[in-house]
Amino acid sequence: MTPSHDPLQLWPAAVSATATETDLLILAFTVLTLLLTVPVFVAITYFAVRYREGSEANRSPSGIRSNLIEISWMLIPFLLTLIFFVWGARLYVHSKNPPPDAMVVEAIGRQWMWKFQHPTGQSEINNLHLPIGQPIRLHIISQDVIHALYLPAVRLQVAALPDRYTDLWFKADKVGTYHLYCSEYCGTDHSVMGGEVTFMNPGDYQDWLTHAGAQQGKVAAGRALYEAYGCAGCHEPGSAVKAPSLAGLYGSQVKLADGRTVTADEGWLREKILNPNGDRLAGGGKQMMPSFAGRIPADELTTLIDFLKSYASPAAGKAADATPAGATR
Amino acid sequence: MSASGSIGGTARREPHAPEATIGRKADYLHAESTLRSWFLTTDHKRIALLYLASITGFFVIGALAAGVVRLALIVPNGAIMANDTYNKAFTIHGVVMVWFFLIPSIPATFGNFLIPLMIGAKDLAFPKLNLTSWYVFMAGALFTLVSVVLGGVDTGWTFYAPLSTAFSNTWVLPALIGVTIVGFSPILTGLNFVVTIHTMRAPGMTWFKLPIFVWAHYATSLIFLLATPVITTALILLIMERAFHIGVFDPAYGGDPVLFQHLFWFYSHPAVYIMVLPGMGVISEIVPAFAQKKLFGYRFVAYASIGLASVTFFVWGHHMFVNGQSDLASLVFSALSFAVAVPSAVKVYNWTATIHKGALRLDTPMLYAMGYIGLFVLGGLTGLYLATLAINQHIHATYFVVAHFHYIMVGGTVLAFLGGLHFWWPKFTGRMYSEPWGRVSALLIFLGFNVTFFPQFILGYLGMPRRYATYPAEFQLLNVLSSAGATILAAGYLFPMLYLVYSLWFGRKAPANPWNAKGLEWETSSPPPTHNFLSPPEVPRIPYDYPIQAQESRDQHG
Ligand code: HEM
Ligand SMILES: [Cu+2]
Numbered sequence: 001m002t003p004s005h006d007p008l009q010l011w012p013a014a015v016s017a018t019a020t021e022t023d024l025l026i027l028a029f030t031v032l033t034l035l036l037t038v039p040v041f042v043a044i045t046y047f048a049v050r051y052r053e054g055s056e057a058n059r060s061p062s063g064i065r066s067n068l069i070e071i072s073w074m075l076i077p078f079l080l081t082l083i084f085f086v087w088g089a090r091l092y093v094h095s096k097n098p099p100p101d102a103m104v105v106e107a108i109g110r111q112w113m114w115k116f117q118h119p120t121g122q123s124e125i126n127n128l129h130l131p132i133g134q135p136i137r138l139h140i141i142s143q144d145v146i147h148a149l150y151l152p153a154v155r156l157q158v159a160a161l162p163d164r165y166t167d168l169w170f171k172a173d174k175v176g177t178y179h180l181y182c183s184e185y186c187g188t189d190h191s192v193m194g195g196e197v198t199f200m201n202p203g204d205y206q207d208w209l210t211h212a213g214a215q216q217g218k219v220a221a222g223r224a225l226y227e228a229y230g231c232a233g234c235h236e237p238g239s240a241v242k243a244p245s246l247a248g249l250y251g252s253q254v255k256l257a258d259g260r261t262v263t264a265d266e267g268w269l270r271e272k273i274l275n276p277n278g279d280r281l282a283g284g285g286k287q288m289m290p291s292f293a294g295r296i297p298a299d300e301l302t303t304l305i306d307f308l309k310s311y312a313s314p315a316a317g318k319a320a321d322a323t324p325a326g327a328t329r
Numbered sequence: 330m331s332a333s334g335s336i337g338g339t340a341r342r343e344p345h346a347p348e349a350t351i352g353r354k355a356d357y358l359h360a361e362s363t364l365r366s367w368f369l370t371t372d373h374k375r376i377a378l379l380y381l382a383s384i385t386g387f388f389v390i391g392a393l394a395a396g397v398v399r400l401a402l403i404v405p406n407g408a409i410m411a412n413d414t415y416n417k418a419f420t421i422h423g424v425v426m427v428w429f430f431l432i433p434s435i436p437a438t439f440g441n442f443l444i445p446l447m448i449g450a451k452d453l454a455f456p457k458l459n460l461t462s463w464y465v466f467m468a469g470a471l472f473t474l475v476s477v478v479l480g481g482v483d484t485g486w487t488f489y490a491p492l493s494t495a496f497s498n499t500w501v502l503p504a505l506i507g508v509t510i511v512g513f514s515p516i517l518t519g520l521n522f523v524v525t526i527h528t529m530r531a532p533g534m535t536w537f538k539l540p541i542f543v544w545a546h547y548a549t550s551l552i553f554l555l556a557t558p559v560i561t562t563a564l565i566l567l568i569m570e571r572a573f574h575i576g577v578f579d580p581a582y583g584g585d586p587v588l589f590q591h592l593f594w595f596y597s598h599p600a601v602y603i604m605v606l607p608g609m610g611v612i613s614e615i616v617p618a619f620a621q622k623k624l625f626g627y628r629f630v631a632y633a634s635i636g637l638a639s640v641t642f643f644v645w646g647h648h649m650f651v652n653g654q655s656d657l658a659s660l661v662f663s664a665l666s667f668a669v670a671v672p673s674a675v676k677v678y679n680w681t682a683t684i685h686k687g688a689l690r691l692d693t694p695m696l697y698a699m700g701y702i703g704l705f706v707l708g709g710l711t712g713l714y715l716a717t718l719a720i721n722q723h724i725h726a727t728y729f730v731v732a733h734f735h736y737i738m739v740g741g742t743v744l745a746f747l748g749g750l751h752f753w754w755p756k757f758t759g760r761m762y763s764e765p766w767g768r769v770s771a772l773l774i775f776l777g778f779n780v781t782f783f784p785q786f787i788l789g790y791l792g793m794p795r796r797y798a799t800y801p802a803e804f805q806l807l808n809v810l811s812s813a814g815a816t817i818l819a820a821g822y823l824f825p826m827l828y829l830v831y832s833l834w835f836g837r838k839a840p841a842n843p844w845n846a847k848g849l850e851w852e853t854s855s856p857p858p859t860h861n862f863l864s865p866p867e868v869p870r871i872p873y874d875y876p877i878q879a880q881e882s883r884d885q886h887g
Contacts (some may be wrong), residue, residue, distance in 0.1 A: 009803055012791050022719050026790070029717065033710045040681055040706060044699060047684040048691065051620070057876055059686045070629045073678045084717055085667050087658055096656050133599040135739030145492040146586055146725065148651065152792030161587065162491065162525070163580035166653045170698070179801060183726040183794040185485050187492055188413050300666035317668035 015132075015153045015199060018095055022155040024228040025091065029084050036077055095156060098169035102135035103142055108184065109140065109147035109160035112189035115230040125224035126195030128180060130172065131205035137169040148184035151197055157183050172199040192227070222307020225300055229292065243289065244281070250309045255282035269305050332572035356759065356856045364641060371456035372859060377442035378757070379463050380433060385826070387429035387470065392822060394422035399812040400782075407799040415798035416483040417499070429470045432600060434746050435607035435813030437466070437518060438554075439753065440546045444522060446756075446850035446857065449531025449866045457727055462517035464511060473507025475778035476500035485796060487597075488587040493565055494570040499885040500553050500621050501571060509564040512557050515603070519553025531849070532867035537631070539735065540848050540872060541624060544631045545610030547640035552599045553814050556642070558611055560596035563589065602641045608636055608705075608745030609676055612698050616639050616680045618846035619695035620687025622877040626679045633672035638671045650721045659718060666716035668698035673709050677702055687877060692844075693767030697748030700775040704740025708733060711786065726796075729789025735782045744774070745824060755839030759856040762819075762836060766828040780814025 014020045018118065045236040051057055105128070107116040115222055116138075116295050140149055150157035154170040168325040182193035200208060227231050234243040257280040262268055273296070276289040296304070353359050357374045360366075367375060397418040401409050410418075441459065445452055453459050476482050482504040484493040493501050526539075526547050539547075559567045566577050567589065576582030617624045624630060646654060646662030654662075680702055689695070689757070711733040716722050724730065754762050784807040789795075793804045842851040850857075852866045 003734045009791065010787065018719075022723055025717070026714065026720055029714060029720070033713075036864075037706050037710065040677060041703065042683050042704065044684060047681070047687070048689055048699070051684065051687050053688045053690045059688065069682075070626050074672075078670070081667055081670065081713060084713070085664060088717035088719040088721075090719075091554060092659065092722065095722065103731075119869070120600065145496050146489060146652075150726070150794060155457070155719075157651050157722060157725060161653055166652065179790070180795050185487075185489070185726075185796040187483065187496060190416070191407070191412060191794075191799045226421060227861065251459060267576060267784070283341070 012152050013174075013176065013178060014155070015172045015176065015178065016155075016170050017173070018091065018170060019089060019153065019155040025084065025087055028087075032080055032084070032152070037082075093232060095169070098137045098167060099135045102137035102169055103131075104137045104139050105130070107138045107140040107148065107149060107160070109186075109193075110143035111187055111228075112182070112193040113224055114180070114182070114193065114195070118209060120209055123221070125221040125228075126180075126193075127220060128195070128197045129205060130197065130199055131202040131207050132172045132175055132199045133202060135169060135171045137167055140166050140168065145181045145186045146184050147186045147193065150181040150183035151177035151178070152181070153197070159184055175199050175201060177203075191229075192299065195224075219307060219310055222303045222305075223309075225296075225304045226307055229296060229304070231304075234289070246308055247311050250311065251279075256280065257282050266305055266309070269308055270300065270301065273301065333596075335556060337514035354856065355858045357859045358759065358856050359584075360859050369443050371452070371460055373441050373445055373453045373456065373459060374757075374857065376459050376463055377438050377440075380437040380441065380466075381757075382789075383467060383470070384430050384434055384438065387425050390474075391422055391430055392819065394418050394425065395815065396637070396719065396819065398422060399815040401798065402800070402808045403812050405800050405802045405805050405808075408800075412798040413483060416485075416796070417477075417481035418487050419796060420482050421477055424473065424482070424504065424508065426738075427486055427600075428511055429466075429473075431604045431742050433466060433518075434604075434742060435611060436515070436522070436546060436603075436747065437463075437549065438524060438551055439542075439611065439746075439749050440549075440607065441518070442572075442757065443753065443850055444525060444543060444546060445529070446853065446861055447543050447848055448529060448534050449849050449862065449868065450525065450529035453521045453858045454529060455521050456524075458473075458517050459521055462514040462521070465517065466514035469507045469510030469512070469514070471507070472510060473504050476503035476507070479503065481596055485616075487593060488564075488567060488589075489593075489837050490567060490570060490584075490586045491580065492541070494567060495574075495579050505564055505568050505571070505770070509561055509568065512561045512564070515553040515559075516557045519550035522550040523554065526550075531866060531868055534849075537628065538872045539631075540610075541613035541627070541630050541634070542610035545606045548634040549603055549606045551635075552603050556596045556599040559592060560600075563592035563596070566592075583629070587649070587654075590649055590652060592643070594648045595755075596618035598645040598648065599638075599641045601737065602637055604807060605741045606637060607675075607706075608701070608741045609634070611745040611749035611752075612680060612701055614678075614846075614848065615694045615698040615748055616683050617873045618752070619690050619698070620684050620694060620756055620877075621845070621870070621875045622687040622871040624679065624685055625685075627648050627872055630679050633676060636672045637669065640665065642671070642715075644669055647716050647721075650718060651725050651791070663716055663718050667713065670713055670716075671707060677706055677709075691768075692751075693762075693764060693771055694752035695747045695843075696768055696771040697744050697751065700771060701740060701744040701748060703775075704736050704744060704778065706821045708736030708740050711736065717758075723792075724789050726794055727789035728785040728793045728795055731795050732782045732785035732789060735778075735785075739778060739782075747771070748855075750825070752844070753850075755843050755855050756850060757856065758831045758833055758836075759839050760836030761839050761843065762832045763828045766824060770821050770824040770828075773817060773824070777814050777817030777819070779819050781811050781818050782814070784808075784810045784814075791841065843877070847872075 032172050051059070055126050103119055105119065108115045113126055115123060115125050116128050137151065140158060141164070142159045142162045144162060147160040148157050148161065149160055149168060154172060156168055156170055158166045158168045159167065177196050177198045180194050182190060182199045186193065220318055237245060249264050250269070252264050255261050274291060274293040276291055277287055281285065336518070357372055370376060398415065401418070403408065404407070407415065479500045482497055482501055483499045484497050484501055488505065526543060569575050570578050570584070574582050576584045578584040578586050580586060613624055613630060636838045644662055644666045646658055647666045650659050711729070715724065715730065715733060751762060751767055788804055788807045791804065793800055839855040841854050847869065849866045853862050
């Protein structure tokens with residue numbers, strides 16, 4: 001499942017009671033806005049016609065005491081808008097106080113991906129699977145710059161700060177897949193720092209945790225790393241840098257510049273990532289690939305290599321990304 | 330009833346002041362013509378024109394960057410340019426528009442030119458300081474643009490740490506240093522305005538005879554003086570942090586990145602009123618002149634300017650509702666933000682009431698003023714949406730914000746700027762612009778603006794984050810619409826540049842007071858002589874002494 005791609009969608013999907021109420025709030029506020037502004041626009045247009053220079057119109061002073069008008073047109077709109085202040089504040093305070101029984105999911109933001117860890121230990125990258133009908137608390141921190149986790153379907157976002165935890169809680173009550181974004185500008189790939197949140201029935205969620213969750217860790221998460229570290233930027237077909245495609249590389253025979261032929265096994269992939277200048281390929285161009293030694297933690301290197309092992313073709317690699325739940329590898 | 334016959338007649342607008350009475354030799358434009366006489370001038374009017382030329386140049390640069398941004402957003406997957414290029418384009422768009430166009434725009438050009446004229450003074454209090462502030466401005470702005478030539482900056486105009494201090498590999502330092510230098514210029518200008526308004530008013534020009542334009546600039550100058558030092562400090566700390574890792578903002582060295590946001594918005598929220606108040610001042614001059622009627626609620630509008638300038642210092646936290654700020658702080662900042670909306674609203678109702686029973690003429694400046702009112706109302710009210718806590722949690726940092734601030738800033742500043750430019754063009758240059766072209770451009774801008782930015786409110790509510798180089802395909806339709814609107818808008822901006830420049834040589838010679846407007850600036854010739862007035866101007870009985878007086882003037886002055 002992917003989020004709606006309806007090009008004429010004019011209202012975002014709402015999956016929680018808070019989201020629905022936020023929508024109601026904004027609609028009601030819009031009605032008030034119209035009440036306060038339409039008369040002004042109509043009046044200006046009407047006056048512009050009626051009191052055009054040269055038109056016959058009564059221009060004698062109306063004799064209304066202006067102080068009274070001034071005070072009333074200041075005070076009445078102010079008091080009316082205060083209703084919305086209170087309504088908005090109530091909803092906000094509610095959304096800031098998670099119930100004690102909320103299920104806590106850890107979220108870590110960093111340039112340029114989200115890593116989520118479920119209470120049972122499974123983790124996933126950029127995509128998030130959650131049960132409905134159960135309060136969820138995302139416990140969020142950043143590893144580098146300020147990011148922000150934004151889930152439009154629940155109408156909530158909060159900053160991911162490098163020095164302290166923030167929280168976001170909600171209770172979804174509709175299954176479906178929706179966008180998940182980074183909403184605080186965080187550098188080059190800010191706009192691709194995100195994925196999808198999938199709300200599932202609690203039973204499906206348990207199922208996902210035990211089966212697909214583990215798969216997810218290996219394939220889709222690896223794919224996400226492959227993109228986050230910029231491998232895809234050079235190695236995918238169509239990129240500006242003509243680096244060799246990595247699809248189907250695992251297990252194949254590779255010719256090296258010094259005449260040897262080696263099997264692209266796990267160890268060789270690892271060596272090439274950490275030390276790209278060694279084992280130059282035969283017929284390769286200028287060496288441009290940077291070394292990832294010290295940049296990529298050991299556990300992520302493993303995940304990345306696991307992905308490369310399962311990476312048969314670019315199309316299949318993408319499919320692994322799009323159907324994380326049902327990946328059958 | 331008595332008013333309708335004489336006021337409604339068409340012959341009314343014959344200029345009552347004499348035609349330009351001074352010789353070409355005496356007017357400030359032609360008194361001297363060497364380059365040196367322009368670049369070393371201490372005449373506030375010439376300095377105003379130096380600013381006008383420079384900010385126009387910066388506006389063009391900012392607009393080109395906007396064009397790049399809108400071009401990139403035509404396709405969802407960023408196929409047109411790399412993410413990095415996109416990020417640099419919106420950063421320079423924001424930096425240039427805010428710091429080199431919006432903030433100096435009306436104060437440095439119209440304020441400089443008109444304040445002495447409006448209060449009946451010969452010049453500003455410190456003419457040399459005034460010239461210095463232009464050099465400071467140019468030096469800082471060019472310094473920043475060097476960073477663009479070197480390869481660009483990608484931090485966004487907000488320069489949030491630690492992205493700007495530790496993570497960006499672009500030319501952050503020159504950009505920051507340039508912006509810091511530019512900041513000193515409005516401090517000098519503000520100081521000059523405050524002293525001038527206090528000490529150099531013509532005899533009889535009491536505070537409550539000052540045009541609202543002067544009140545607005547007085548309020549703006551207070552913000553310049555009180556807020557700008559804060560951003561200067563913040564930027565200097567940021568520079569130190571980037572250069573020496575002193576640990577103020579970067580948690581890796583024990584700093585707090587949210588501290589930068591507080592310092593930044595403590596300045597940058599009031600800065601919104603630096604952009605908006607002078608615009609309100611301009612509109613408060615145009616509307617009475619084109620309705621030939623006293624400004625409704627003059628005192629309320631004057632007080633509202635000062636009121637706005639004060640409350641605006643207490644709402645900075647509404648930029649940080651979702652940044653881990655305490656709930657109590659958020660509640661207070663939200664409530665205070667609602668309070669700012671009120672004095673803003675007053676002005677709009679006052680302008681509408683001024684038109685009521687006036688004798689309206691829909692010339693270019695008035696068209697801009699009416700467009701301004703429309704956009705400003707929409708921008709202001711959507712600000713209230715953003716100030717509403719629960720709504721903010723959804724639309725913060727989305728395109729809703731982009732739409733909101735363009736309605737406020739382009740609506741509130743650029744339209745007022747263009748309206749004022751047409752209104753005072755005859756005074757500045759001694760030439761009339763082309764009225765038909767003026768009206769066409771005003772309408773084009775209004776139309777183009779709305780087509781560009783209204784869809785962005787919807788995009789934001791649908792959940793498209795701002796500063797995105799790529800976006801989900803379902804947002805494409807609205808983005809393409811927005812880019813199409815930007816093309817219309819660009820044409821609307823281009824026309825005035827062409828026909829105004831054309832008018833400098835071929836425009837009809839302007840009389841002293843082409844609009845039959847009140848205010849001392851219309852008492853002198855167009856263009857004015859070097860020392861503004863040949864004989865001391867006569868201060869009117871009441872401000873906005875137009876033929877049609879509201880009841881109120883009798884209440885307050887009779
Ligand atoms: C031709 C008209 C304009 C267009 C098409 C345009 C377009 C845009 C767009 C699409 C953005 C969003 C960047 C993003 O968040 O990804 C933006 C940001 C911005 N615009 Fe404009 N803009 C225009 C005119 C102006 C003007 C006249 C001003 C001020 C005088 C202005 C000030 C800003 C500022 C301050 C930002 C924020 C930059 C940032 O997010 O760092 N814009 N503009
Ligand atoms: Cu991010």
